[in-house]
Amino acid sequence: MSLRGAIAIVGAAESTDLGKIPDKSALELHVDAALNALADCGLTPADVDGVASAGEMPVDVADYLGIVPEYLDGTNVGGSSYMLHVRHAMAAISAGLCETVLVTHGESGRSRIGMTPWAPAPQSFMAQLEVPHGPVGAPSLFPIGVRRYMAEYGMTREQLALVPVVQRRWAAMNPRAKLRDPITVEDVLASPVIADPVHLLHCCLVTDGGGALVLTSAERARSLDLPHPPVYVLGAGESSESSVVSGLESLTSSRAIRVGGERALAQSGVAHADVDHLMIYDAFAHVPIYGLEDLGFVGRGEAPAFIEDGNTAPGGSLPMNTNGGGLSYTHTGMYGMFAIQESVRQVRGTAPAQVDGVDVSVCTGVGGMFMSSGTLVLGSAATL
């Protein structure tokens, strides 16, 4: 049984506000986004029989909304959790376990309302093997491989700085993006050094916000009176590896992105050349560079030149992170939901910085410091 095109994203929406939302808790942001996504497809909580969420428990989301669930998915593998929720819902809906799944995200990343303080559990491997050596959170751990990448492939500091520069150009076209003023390579390299070679402008934002998706079978989607065309899930994949950076198979490549991406593309039957639009989780500037290579869009070591040549920029051959990304649009902590939202908008043709003729969008999330990854291949009706 092929699950290609078996389910559709019929509702997709973000929280009413993004950025600084001190009057809503993290759970409320899940609910706000959920109600927006249900309104987006003309359904109500009573139509939902499956709930998936990360950060907050699906139990709490379902109860807040008055949903009586028959399917719960609390998969939490960090920022890529939502890609996995979609993949698991694909299996569950196709197997008849439930009919309509609501996937929700919400985080008070900046205001910290209703959030548990972030700290690795004292007996986690991160706390045992990394914390004693003085990392300052993700900015010192996530980019540790960058210097090795520079040494092996000759990437320059200027090329790394181009990632936020190009994404800011997309953000400039998106009124909801938090940072929209143009920046230059010089601006990036003149911003404060956080963990050399990483400067402040190589790092993502910290914001409040939420997002939600409504998924159902492609068959049911066609019977609903929807204000937007359904976006079909053509392929999905997921993987994981070590919970500590020193345990990763490679410092210059992500096995989790590679394994999950290969699976998603194979299932979709879509060739790289037929991908019109790409979202790659950008908690830090190097992640899209790794992602372009690990997903096979370019060869090993070729991503910096690919970006430098304008391929991912407005007007380029492979528009990437067109909402401005975690570097300029928004980043609540588990950004994956926002990458999916932008892929859906691009396939629907409703994105603020809309690319012409997007029928296939690939969307890749990352959790932890490359510890997990999920990839979705989304398509319009024309791709079925």
Next chain:
Amino acid sequence: MKPVPTPTPDTRDWFDRIDAGELTVPRCAACGSFFLYPRSSCPRCGARSVELVPAAGTGVLLSFVVNHRGPAGFEAPYALGVVALAEGPRLTGVVRTDRPDRLEVDAPVRVAFEERGERRVVCFDLEEATA
């Protein structure tokens, strides 16, 4: 006070040996593979027979960042690196140097230990500096 690890039952022996000034690398008695982090079963074959083998104490700096601000007790700038030990597995640790801006990848390093109260924590010195 800088943080110290809180070992779990599966890592305690490895950390205790560090406290005694000895770095070891876990090795599977069944298939012979070396691995880190320490654990009670082999990630390659699943065997539960793991022994701690004394490490040569040498390695290569695979990559690093230079932190320009640090937690309490860490004097910035300092280099936080991932080292490939001679036995193969990798470890995270601070590379002790006065000039972190001059570090380069592939620099040969030697394991050292920093005293932190009751415990010791692994760090690395450049080979030249210890020669």
